[in-house]
Amino acid sequence: MRYIELKEALKNWTVFSLSDIKRLDANFHRRRLNEWQDKGYIKKLIKGYYIFTDLALKEEAIFEIANRIYKxxxxxxxxxxxxxGLIPESVYGITSASTIRTYKFRTPVAEFSYRTLNRRLFFGYNIVKYNNNKCFKIASMEKAILDYFYINVHIKNREDIMGIRFNREILLSKINKKKMERFLAVYGRKSLLKRIHLLWEVIKDAGY
Structure with missing residues (x-):
């Protein structure tokens, strides 16, 4: 397979793997990937995953890459x-939840970190479509908060919560508390329930 043929076949793909190419050409030899990297046609993200160098690296594309390279x-x-918009400043790297082991990748486009959740907690995410035929998975606002408190067990008091710098107005106006309560029941941890109740006490405090 020539590069121009690969580019045409995968022109609408954000990220592709060696396996994807093999499905197009069973006889494809991976040394071609090294040649195309040397020529600046493609970039290697991690072992087995690549992007075209002319890919527009907007937020949505990076989120899709995060979903794809660790599943x-x-x-x-x-x-x-x-x-x-729950916090005022962007964070370093892209943070994700996964059912497999906690891991971190440093790539040419971003640093991707993954924290482990039990399989029964792998729910509560939305599939967001962009550019017509592309999409990425992201936790709902409610699930992202629960995931964060579940993983970060050191957040226990008012000062810890205030240190996150949550946007009070967005939390009060956008969070679906009934949905959050349903999700909370699945976690089945009294300590998490207690800390989420404290979150609401802090947020409702006019002095926040």
Missing amino acids: PSYISFETAFYYY
């Missing part, structure tokens, strides 16, 4: 907070 996973934690 199953969805965007959550601080990255989801910033996406929804």
